[in-house]
Amino acid sequence: MANKKLDKRIRLKKKIRTKIFGTSVSPRLSVFRSNNFIYAQMIDDSKGTTIASASDMDVKTGTKTERSVAVGTLIAKASNAKGIKACVFDRNGFKYTGRIKALADSARASGLKF
Secondary structure, eight states: OOOHHHHHHHHHHHHHHHHOOOOSSSOEEEEEEOSSOEEEEEEETTTTEEEEEEETTSOOSSOHHHHHHHHHHHHHHHHHHTTOOBOEEEOTTOOSSHHHHHHHHHHHHTTOBO
């Protein structure tokens, strides 16, 4: 029996990716959440390259939500260093609550617009 929750997220992810496209001016901020960690990367889809990335593998203190806030701040600082002020948010099929929302809010608070 297939994992219905995972299948639903993958279907939603494919649907979202047909509509969201990142450019060099406004790259796509893609977020992936596992059970233990959270990853974020700025992707230029026109070139197929990753501009900046951050994860909570380095941040070992705090709860998962606190580490997500730290990742949002890290990705915003990395993108500001590369001269990127705006992006397109790709939540990758995950619901916009909890750790995903914490990452997005901290990235906005650090100066990233989306």
